[in-house]
Amino acid sequence: MTAFDTCIIGQGLAGATLAWVLHQQGQRVAVVDDNEPSSSSRIAAGLITPVTGKRFVKSDHFDKLVTTAIKFYQTIETETETTFLNQQHSVRLFANKDERELFLKKSLTHFPNAVQVLEKPINETFFETSNGGFEMKQAARLNVPRYLDVSQKFFSEMNVFFESKIDIKKEIELTNNAVRIPKLGLTAERIIFCQGFSGSKNHWFQTVPFDAVKGEVLTVRIPQLNEPRVVHRGIWLAGIGNDLYRLGATYDHEHLDLIPTPSGKEELCARLAEFLRLPFEVINHQAAVRPVIVRRQPVIGFHSQFSQLGYFNGLGSKGSLQAPWYAQLFSKIICKKKELPPEFDVAQYLNFQNKTKNHR
Ligand SMILES: Cc1cc2nc3c(=O)[nH]c(=O)nc-3n(C[C@H](O)[C@H](O)[C@H](O)COP(=O)(O)OP(=O)(O)OC[C@H]3O[C@@H](n4cnc5c(N)ncnc54)[C@H](O)[C@@H]3O)c2cc1C
Incomplete structure (x- = not known):
């Protein structure tokens, strides 16, 4: 032994x-x-996102957690001579005017340093941006x-x-x-x-x-898009190279299995079509369960x-x-x-x- x-x-x-x-x-x-x-x-998409949800909540203890996380992953990158952490701002588009107003009310007091409101948050040819959006500075992405x-x-x-x-x-x-x-x-x-x-x-x-939640994720091909940042608008769209993007995720508290469903795919495609002006093709579909306690x-x-x-x-x-x-x-x-x-x-x-x- x-x-x-x-x-x-x-x-x-x-x-x-x-x-x-x-x-x-x-x-x-x-x-x-x-x-x-x-x-x-x-x-998992491995996203580290400071401000999340419809009510724009900054994660509890975000600053302490993100500082520890970045330092830790960088140490392992050095140890293994690889890269898997990408520190890049991400973009959040407002779905409607109410979202925009709520955000503006909260941003100065709740997370003044984490965000930057942008007149033109993203390329308007590719995305529906009529309600504007903001950029999150402390965002990062781990290639899990x-x-x-x-x-x-x-x-x-x-x-x-x-x-x-x-x-x-x-x-x-x-x-x-x-x-x-x-x-x-x-x-x-x-x-x-x-x-x-x-x-x-x-x-x-x-x-x-446990109060676990199943999530479904698609991989989509969007040949005409070149957006290096993660784009959030209720769901997220995250590039992985070669015109491919990961798109997620659904939340299902009932069916805690690993089976991708037609309704999950439909929901994600419909929500992407609300803000992406380009055609896309689904090339992969996966599901997993988030371990929530x-x-x-x-x-x-x-x-x-x-x-x-x-x-x-x-x-x-x-x-x-x-x-x-x-x-x-x-x-x-x-x-x-x-x-x-x-x-x-x-x-x-x-x-x-x-x-x-x-x-x-
Ligand atoms: C669709 C989706 C999207 C997500 N997106 C994000 C995101 O953008 N950012 C983020 O931070 N988090 C995200 N998450 C959450 C993140 O994936 C989880 O918080 C995290 O992966 C949980 O890790 P874990 O090690 O606890 O569990 P797991 O990833 O489930 O790892 C447990 C491991 O243990 C193995 N195992 C279990 N039992 C045994 C056994 N008896 N013998 C041997 N091996 C065993 C399993 O096979 C597995 O490999 C997402 C999750 C889902 C489902």
């Missing part, structure tokens, strides 16, 4: 980021993932699949990455203050489950109340009865922004350098009376 300090189950945004942070702290880390192509992280691929390559080269689907109930053995996964020939002081929405089936943490805040920490079992989940629809800050906090708790703030502690949910719709 090979001995590790920490074994991470799940290498999406949560698991990959925690693995890096613990590795940076000098821990011996094993990473296990089944390479599911429709994981939330593999489908590339980040996950280079992370996996790095840990594979260290012989600590295991491609495997673990049956959590049958294939993990608890010993005194440690864990073993005989199938992989490894033992570790602790396991941290970073499973995304699959974590809702983890029997040790089954009372954690009811209080809409990530959770970390350990099982109250089995202290060798840890949990990192609930990144919701802001995984790229939130993963580094929460991974760094968790690493300090693992290394006993900090107390876990109760509002982030998974233990608060271990006796939770779960009444949410999508609890399994």
Whole structure:
């Protein structure tokens, strides 16, 4: 058996980021993932957007989270000699005059430094811009699949990455203050489950109340468009090169599966046609489930009865922004350098009376 300090189950945004942070702290880390192509992280657009939603809300603690995220991803880019983070302003177009007025009321007081109102936010030949729009300065975009691929390559080269689907109930053995996964020939002081929405089936943490949301995304070809910025107008349009753009996303709280639907495709196409003046062709269609936990805040920490079992989940629809800050906090708790703030502690949910719709 090979001995590790920490074994991470799940290498999406949560698991990959925690693995890096613990590795940076000098821990011996094993990473296990089944390479599911429709994981939330593999489908995500990786957008970091300061002001979101119809009511123009600046994400809680955005400045602190974005500073940590940018610095972290840049460190990994340097370590792996790759690039996967693009810091570029994004554009938001107003859908109507009411939106514009609400925005103008809030912008000076709520997010004075994050935005810049533009007379001509974008090329009018290509986009419907009659209500104007604004540019977001602190926006960024993480190429999540590339980040996950280079992370996996790095840990594979260290012989600590295991491609495997673990049956959590049958294939993990608890010993005194440690864990073993005989199938992989490894033992570790602790396991941290970073499973995304699959974590809702983890029997040790089954009372954690998910309020997950399925999202569908299209890849469209728009040959005449050349817009490097992400464009938001209820949905987002993000270029990926070679005339291709990703277009998303839908929100479905009912059908928590990975199946792309005709209605999802129809909705996205109709909404794009509202503001794009160019023809487009759909060339791919994907779906995944965002791991949202009811209080809409990530959770970390350990099982109250089995202290060798840890949990990192609930990144919701802001995984790229939130993963580094929460991974760094968790690493300090693992290394006993900090107390876990109760509002982030998974233990608060271990006796939770779960009444949410999508609890399994
Ligand atoms: C359509 C859509 C668009 C999105 N857009 C954005 C965006 O623009 N910006 C943003 O920041 N966020 C976005 N998100 C949200 C983001 O994807 C999530 O916050 C994030 O990916 C969650 O990461 P995770 O690691 O917790 O979970 P996951 O990505 O689900 O990763 C969990 C991993 O663990 C593996 N796993 C689970 N159980 C096991 C097991 N038993 N054995 C082995 N492996 C296992 C899974 O296969 C998976 O690889 C979007 C999500 C969706 C669905």
